[in-house]
Amino acid sequence: MSRPLGWPSDSDFSVVDVVVAEPQAGELLVRNEVLSVDPYMRGRMNEIPSYVAPFDIGQPLEGGAVGTVIESGSALFAAGDVVLHQSGWREYAVIAEDAATRLDPDLAPPSAYLGVLGMPGLTAYAGILEVAAMRPGEVVFVSAAAGAVGSAAGQFARLKGAGRVVGSAGSPEKVEYLRSIGFDAAFDYHEGALRRSLRTAAPDGIDVYFDNVGGRHLETAIGAMHPHGRIALCGAISMYNAQETPAAPRNLALSTGKRLTLRGFLAGDFAHLRNQFLEEAATWLRDGQLQYRETFAEGLRAAPSALLDMMRGRNLGKMLVRL
Numbered sequence: 001m002s003r004p005l006g007w008p009s010d011s012d013f014s015v016v017d018v019v020v021a022e023p024q025a026g027e028l029l030v031r032n033e034v035l036s037v038d039p040y041m042r043g044r045m046n047e048i049p050s051y052v053a054p055f056d057i058g059q060p061l062e063g064g065a066v067g068t069v070i071e072s073g074s075a076l077f078a079a080g081d082v083v084l085h086q087s088g089w090r091e092y093a094v095i096a097e098d099a100a101t102r103l104d105p106d107l108a109p110p111s112a113y114l115g116v117l118g119m120p121g122l123t124a125y126a127g128i129l130e131v132a133a134m135r136p137g138e139v140v141f142v143s144a145a146a147g148a149v150g151s152a153a154g155q156f157a158r159l160k161g162a163g164r165v166v167g168s169a170g171s172p173e174k175v176e177y178l179r180s181i182g183f184d185a186a187f188d189y190h191e192g193a194l195r196r197s198l199r200t201a202a203p204d205g206i207d208v209y210f211d212n213v214g215g216r217h218l219e220t221a222i223g224a225m226h227p228h229g230r231i232a233l234c235g236a237i238s239m240y241n242a243q244e245t246p247a248a249p250r251n252l253a254l255s256t257g258k259r260l261t262l263r264g265f266l267a268g269d270f271a272h273l274r275n276q277f278l279e280e281a282a283t284w285l286r287d288g289q290l291q292y293r294e295t296f297a298e299g300l301r302a303a304p305s306a307l308l309d310m311m312r313g314r315n316l317g318k319m320l321v322r323l
């Protein structure tokens with residue numbers, strides 16, 4: 001294994017067979033069934049200080065996973081329980097009982113807890129409602145809008161009364177999908193100038209920008225913001241594999257005159273909203289008001305390419321690995 005410079009390649013990863021330890025008292029042996037593939041995992045491959053420690057070379061990677069308890073050394077869990085935990089990127093995991101959350105498989109398929117009902121969903125919910133403090137009637141722009149976070153953010157904005165929800169994504173199929181799930185307008189950011197596309201989609205400007213992409217998207221959004229607009233800085237995926245300093249945004253100074261708020265945030269800051277989020281999102285899912293998609297890669301050996309595919313935009317909705 002090695003730390004990638006720029007885009008990772010398969011040779012940065014290795015899949016190894018190891019003997020799985022017996023679960024001790026207070027531990028569970030879990031057979032992982034679905035692994036989450038997330039953009040932040042690319043950041044953990046760099047050896048730089050960040051909000052989450054880098055992966056260790058030679059150790060298994062980590063990430064969200066759902067699976068079934070095979071053997072329990074805990075009074076709190078029984079064999080057969082379906083749990084969510086953070087010891088992904090492996091087929092079996094021995095985890096402490098307090099690292100597992102039991103899931104209700106009757107509410108939604110377990111994989112949904114890695115996407116629309118999980119960390120990406122909470123990110124979207126907190127980003128729209130708390131960070132951007134969206135008010136009914138406002139115009140909201142979401143980038144990477146056909147992905148896990150973006151598709152939820154746009155729908156939460158609509159469900160909470162946005163006046164207009166606009167999304168950008170990387171292909172005509174994704175644009176079609178956005179329209180089908182209730183975005184008022186959507187465009188493929190590869191086609192034509194971003195500024196013109198956004199102006200066509202939101203002719204009167206925008207109040208809220210949910211930024212998943214950074215760079216030129218952020219610059220374009222700053223240009224289109226109304227006075228007192230809010231930008232939720234969720235991520236900057238256009239830069240995760242870049243080796244040069246980003247050239248945009250060049251117009252940050254506009255934020256002063258427009259009295260903009262640009263606020264970075266992490267889903268983990270909003271754990272206190274999790275129950276409220278789950279209750280609302282589960283109700284919308286049950287009522288058919290909230291849609292979600294998943295893209296599956298098959299088998300552990302496909303996990304590295306699933307990460308690359310996600311960063312290249314080959315996913316619609318949440319990128320997952322099915323074991």
Ligand SMILES: NC(=O)c1ccc[n+]([C@@H]2O[C@H](COP(=O)([O-])OP(=O)(O)OC[C@H]3O[C@@H](n4cnc5c(N)ncnc54)[C@H](OP(=O)(O)O)[C@@H]3O)[C@@H](O)[C@H]2O)c1
Pocket residue numbers: 037038039040119120123144145146147148149150168169170171174211212213233234235236237238239265266267268310311312313314315317318319
């Ligand atoms: N702050 C937090 O706590 C938090 C939590 C979760 C995720 N995030 C951030 O949220 C964003 C979305 O994450 P996700 O898990 O939902 O991933 P995702 O959107 O499901 O997948 C990533 C998408 O990014 C798009 N993309 C890649 N390179 C791009 C580029 N150069 N320009 C524009 N779009 C590009 C691709 O879609 P296209 O085909 O549309 O290009 C790809 O499908 C990421 O920035 C991530 O880091 C933040």
